[in-house]
Every structure is written in C-alpha cells, then in structure tokens.
Amino acid sequence: MTPMNRENPLVLGIETSCDETGIGIVRGTTLLANVIASSMDEHARYGGVVPEVAARAHLEELVPAIEAAVAESGIRLEDLDAIAVTSGPGLAGALMVGVGAAKALALALGKPIYAVNHLVGHVGADVLRLGESDTVPLEYPTIALLVSGGHTSLLLVRDLTSDVELLGETIDDAAGEAFDKVARILGMPYPGGPRIDAAAATGDPRAIRFPRGLSRPKDMDEHRYDFSFSGLKTSVARWVEHREDAGEPVPVSDVAASFREAVVDILLTKAVAACADYGVPRLLLGGGVIANARLRQVAIERTDAAGLTLRIPPLSLCTDNGAMIAALGAQLIMNGHEPSTLDFGADSTLPVEQIQVAPAPVVPAVRGGNDGNTPAGVT
Amino acid sequence: MLLAIDTSAGTSVAVVDHARGVLAEHGVADTMRHAEVVGPLIQQCLAEAGVTVAELSGVVGGMGPGPFTGLRVGIAAARVFALGAARPLVPVVSHDAIAFGHYRRGHTGPLLVVTDARRREVYWSAFSGTDAAGLPERLAVPGLAQPAALLEPDFPFAGMIRLDAATVSAGDLGLLAELTFAAGRPFAANDALYLRSPDAVLPTTRKRVSN
Ligand SMILES: [Zn+2]
Numbered sequence: 351m352t353p354m355n356r357e358n359p360l361v362l363g364i365e366t367s368c369d370e371t372g373i374g375i376v377r378g379t380t381l382l383a384n385v386i387a388s389s390m391d392e393h394a395r396y397g398g399v400v401p402e403v404a405a406r407a408h409l410e411e412l413v414p415a416i417e418a419a420v421a422e423s424g425i426r427l428e429d430l431d432a433i434a435v436t437s438g439p440g441l442a443g444a445l446m447v448g449v450g451a452a453k454a455l456a457l458a459l460g461k462p463i464y465a466v467n468h469l470v471g472h473v474g475a476d477v478l479r480l481g482e483s484d485t486v487p488l489e490y491p492t493i494a495l496l497v498s499g500g501h502t503s504l505l506l507v508r509d510l511t512s513d514v515e516l517l518g519e520t521i522d523d524a525a526g527e528a529f530d531k532v533a534r535i536l537g538m539p540y541p542g543g544p545r546i547d548a549a550a551a552t553g554d555p556r557a558i559r560f561p562r563g564l565s566r567p568k569d570m571d572e573h574r575y576d577f578s579f580s581g582l583k584t585s586v587a588r589w590v591e592h593r594e595d596a597g598e599p600v601p602v603s604d605v606a607a608s609f610r611e612a613v614v615d616i617l618l619t620k621a622v623a624a625c626a627d628y629g630v631p632r633l634l635l636g637g638g639v640i641a642n643a644r645l646r647q648v649a650i651e652r653t654d655a656a657g658l659t660l661r662i663p664p665l666s667l668c669t670d671n672g673a674m675i676a677a678l679g680a681q682l683i684m685n686g687h688e689p690s691t692l693d694f695g696a697d698s699t700l701p702v703e704q705i706q707v708a709p710a711p712v713v714p715a716v717r718g719g720n721d722g723n724t725p726a727g728v729t
Numbered sequence: 730m731l732l733a734i735d736t737s738a739g740t741s742v743a744v745v746d747h748a749r750g751v752l753a754e755h756g757v758a759d760t761m762r763h764a765e766v767v768g769p770l771i772q773q774c775l776a777e778a779g780v781t782v783a784e785l786s787g788v789v790g791g792m793g794p795g796p797f798t799g800l801r802v803g804i805a806a807a808r809v810f811a812l813g814a815a816r817p818l819v820p821v822v823s824h825d826a827i828a829f830g831h832y833r834r835g836h837t838g839p840l841l842v843v844t845d846a847r848r849r850e851v852y853w854s855a856f857s858g859t860d861a862a863g864l865p866e867r868l869a870v871p872g873l874a875q876p877a878a879l880l881e882p883d884f885p886f887a888g889m890i891r892l893d894a895a896t897v898s899a900g901d902l903g904l905l906a907e908l909t910f911a912a913g914r915p916f917a918a919n920d921a922l923y924l925r926s927p928d929a930v931l932p933t934t935r936k937r938v939s940n
Contacts, residue, residue, distance in 0.1 A: 408801075
C-alpha cells in the first residue's frame with residue numbers, strides 16, 4: 351500500500367448529524383463535489399426535524415449520494431487517500447448511520463478514516479476554494495459564530511486542527527429552532543427561517559422591542575457568550591396572544607421583523623464582543639441560518655464598524671454538508687495528524703474542543719509493516 | 730466468499746465460503762454499541778479468515794426485522810462496503826438466518842422465530858420446515874406483535890414450536906445467502922424491516938403561553 355498523500359490528500363467526507371445526508375469530496379483545499387440530500391420535506395408535516403425520520407432517510411440516501419459525489423468529482427473511490435466522517439455532535443441515531451457507513455467504506459477501500467467534530471467542520475468549510483484564485487486563506491485566531499437549527503455556538507479558533515475553544519452556546523433552543531417556533535406562532539409552515547425572512551421584508555424591525563436573551567448585567571457575568579432563545583419565543587407568543595385576545599389583527603410583518611432583529615442583534619452583539627474581548631480582529635460565520643439575509647447584512651455593518659474582517663463561506667458550504675467534513679479531514683492529514691482508530695462511535699454531545707475523535711497514537715518512525723495510515727490487518 | 734453483517738439484535742460479522750463454511754465469525758451482544766464495534770468486527774473477521782476484500786464475491790446484509798437504530802448501522806455498513814468493494818449487496822431477512830441456523834443444527838418441521846422488538850413488543854416469523862435445498866420455508870412475512878398475542882388461540886401459528894432468539898449469527902446469515910444463491914432462489918428485498926412507523930407525533934394546535 352502506498353503511503354497517504356499528505357500534501358494534497360483526496361478525501362471523501364460523510365455528514366449525517368441532522369437532516370442532511372452530505373457527501374463531499376475534496377483534494378486538499380479544492381472542492382470537487384458537494385452532494386446534499388435533505389429530508390426536510392419529510393419533516394415539514396411534523397413542524398420540525400424528527401430524528402427517526404432523518405435517520406431512515408440517511409440510510410436510503412447514502413449510497414446514491416456517494417455515487418453522485420463520485421460522478422460529480424470525476425474520481426474513482428480507490429483513488430481516495432482517506433475517509434472523513436462526522437462523529438458528533440448531532441442526533442445519535444442519524445450519526446450512527448454515517449459512522450457505520452464510513453467505517454465500512456474505509457475497510458472496503460483499505461483507507462484510513464478520520465472521525466471529526468461537526469462544529470469544527472463548519473469552520474473548516476472556509477478553507478475550501480471553489481476555483482477562484484483571489485481569496486486569501488483564513489487567518490487564525492478567529493472567532494466563529496455557528497448558527498443553525500441544531501446549534502448556536504461561539505468559538506475561539508486558534509488553530510483549526512489543534513486548538514478550538516467553546517466560548518458560549520445556546521442554553522435552550524438553537525436560533526434556527528426559534529425561527530421555526532415563531533413561524534408556527536405566526537401560522538407559517540416549517541421550515542420557519544425563509545418564511546420569517548420573507549414576512550419581515552415589509553415589516554418594521556423596531557415596531558416591537560422583544561427581549562435579547564442573556565444580555566442583562568447579571569446574565570453577562572455567568573453567560574457572557576451564551577445564548578437563550580426560549581424566552582424570546584415565549585415573549586413573541588405572549589405578544590401575539592395579547593393582540594388576538596383583544597380582537598386586534600396581528601401585524602405579522604412587524605412581529606417577524608422585530609423577532610428577527612432580536613435574534614440577529616444578540617447573535618452579533620455577543621460575537622463582536624468576543625472579538626473585542628479576545629483581541630481577535632476577525633469573525634467567521636457558519637451554519638444554515640447564515641442564509642438569513644438580515645443576519646449577513648447586520649454582520650457586515652457591525653464588523654465594518656468594529657474594524658473586523660468578516661468571512662462568510664458560500665451558502666452551499668454553510669448548511670450541513672459533507673464537503674466541510676472532508677475539508678477538515680484533509681486539514682488534519684496535511685497537518686500530520688494520525689487517522690482515528692476504528693472503535694469510535696457516534697457522540698451526540700461531542701465537545702467542540704475534541705476536533706478529532708479517537709486519533710491513533712503516533713507510530714514510531716522505525717517499525718515495519720503498518721505505515722500507521724491504514725487500520726491494522728487491512729490490505 | 731461473502732462478508733456478512735447483521736445488527737438486527739447485537740452486532741455479528743462473518744466471512745463465509747460455500748464450500749468451506751464459516752471462515753470467521755465474531756459478535757458483540759451489546760445492543761447499544763453497533764456503530765463502535767461494526768468496524769473492528771469486519772476487520773477482525775477478514776484478517777482471521779485471511780481473506781482480502783478483492784476475494785469477496787458479495788456482501789450480505791441482515792435486513793431485520795430489528796429495532797430502528799441498531800438495525801440501520803449494519804445495513805448502512807453492508808450497503809456501503811458493497812459499494813466500496815464494487816461487489817453486489819445480498820439482502821437476507823435476519824429471521825430467516827435464525828431459522829436456518831436452527832434447522833442446520835437438527836430441528837425439523839414448523840418453527841416460530843421470535844425476537845425482541847423493544848417497547849414490550851416482539852417480532853415473529855413462522856416457518857413450515859426446509860425445502861429440498863435446505864432453505865427455510867417461510868409461511869408469512871415477518872410480523873410485529875405484543876407477546877400475549879402470540880399465545881392467543883386465533884394467532885394463526887399458535888402452538889408452533891417457538892424459538893426465542895437474542896442474537897443473530899452472521900455466519901448463518903452468510904451461509905443462507907450462499908445456499909440461496911446456489912439454489913438459484915431470489916434474495917430478499919433491499920429494504921430495512923422496521924415494521925413500525927417512525928414514532929413522530931403530528932403537531933397539535935398551538936398551546937397558549939399566557940394565562
Ligand atoms: Zn451544522
């Protein structure tokens with residue numbers, strides 16, 4: 351077996367932590383394929399992601415998605431240098447499908463496997479180049495704000511493959527979940543993000559002053575970089591009920607715009623504060639909620655005002671996808687990290703500090719046989 | 730030679746050969762660690778059998794019935810291993826492998842295979858015996874029932890000799906696939922046998938938050 355290409359490794363990434371079956375293929379920092387099969391439509395009638403429905407969809411989508419990614423990239427599976435897979439955090443049953451599949455693929459091909467952290471994968475998406483040559487590589491340290499239906503996290507990334515620190519996260523609902531719940535209050539179907547966005551377009555964001563969670567002085571001591579959206583959602587519900595009880599019409603556009611403003615405001619206030627507190631002059635955004643136009647607009651305004659560099663990866667790489675997992679796997683390889691051992695599992699609460707799961711101990715240089723890149727016994 | 734994977738109960742992996750029988754078989758009974766152990770078990774079986782991926786002619790997947798989460802791990806692994814190895818996937822009903830193993834060890838005649846479906850329910854399959862090729866003859870598609878229902882007089886297979894199985898042998902699964910192929914019979918459908926709808930509740934009307 352030839353030693354692994356550590357200069358420009360060809361990596362296939364498998365992502366199944368929520369409702370997207372993502373298969374990506376990268377060569378070093380070059381994106382070759384990014385196939386995403388979403389089960390979102392199946393969740394719509396339930397008003398949110400149903401873990402069992404998501405896991406069943408992953409099982410059915412995996413093989414077609416891998417085949418499509420291979421076709422899109424023009425590579426052959428046997429050309430791969432490694433497999434990367436999301437080990438966590440995410441929905442346990444959904445993660446397990448990807449983990450089982452990734453191990454089988456690695457063994458069938460005789461390739462090493464890298465079990466990686468989904469959240470760090472969102473940051474890793476930024477290294478990918480889509481062909482344009484004018485983009486400069488991400489510099490470190492950076493603050494990263496990751497916002498989706500499953501997570502709302504603020505990270506301090508000193509190094510993508512070796513030093514990521516969780517500064518804060520949501521203590522209740524994820525921001526995307528809050529959009530879904532408020533959409534329901536306003537009688538809009540799932541997923542709520544695009545609906546709220548559309549309704550808010552004609553609304554006044556200052557019409558109603560909804561609370562900014564965990565922003566009071568006493569909260570700031572204990573939860574300086576944490577988020578809370580459950581109180582905001584309740585506050586919107588109360589406001590709407592009050593109107594309904596009084597027999598008055600609900601100004602849906604104003605409610606949507608004011609709610610969205612509250613979410614965007616608190617997200618960016620805390621993110622920009624983290625940049626200032628840590629003396630980090632750059633902010634990276636990631637996660638599906640980055641699709642929200644108002645969030646991107648306010649991010650540009652606030653980072654401009656604070657003199658920060660803002661990075662927003664292409665939207666196709668912000669939502670959950672396999673390319674970001676492949677990209678993080680490739681970065682681990684290029685930085686000399688050993689593959690994971692085969693006994694890792696799915697960890698629904700994997701801490702963000704754990705960038706790679708179950709890395710194999712470094713193999714001493716002088717030892718015949720196994721080159722350290724291949725699981726023992728596979729030829 | 731076939732690689733066989735079943736996670737409908739615990740995790741079981743085997744390498745089998747039509748002429749030489751089971752070359753290697755390893756399992757872990759734990760029903761909570763499928764994703765962890767499936768990789769090491771595949772690796773161990775291939776190494777112990779001294780078989781390379783290129784020498785395999787197919788990959789057998791146990792399609793259940795089995796509780797949701799675990800069952801999927803083995804099917805995902807079997808499907809994707811088959812894709813990676815560029816070999817056909819051979820789907821086999823896990824209950825058929827349980828029956829096949831029991832007949833192979835000397836049982837004859839009718840047999841009711843019962844496995845745990847969790848939530849105080851069981852999966853069952855009824856067989857009349859084996860055919861001329863030694864393949865179990867199934868009387869009905871696998872079912873899901875409360876344990877007491879199998880004891881009711883109106884249960885069509887009441888009184889049949891019953892085999893309660895806590896594990897599924899990937900060795901038996903693989904040998905059954907070899908025999909099915911040799912006899913020119915069709916394999917099972919490539920569908921996971923959950924026998925239950927996803928346990929999701931449709932949203933009810935909005936609950937009030939204010940008094
Ligand atoms: Zn995500």
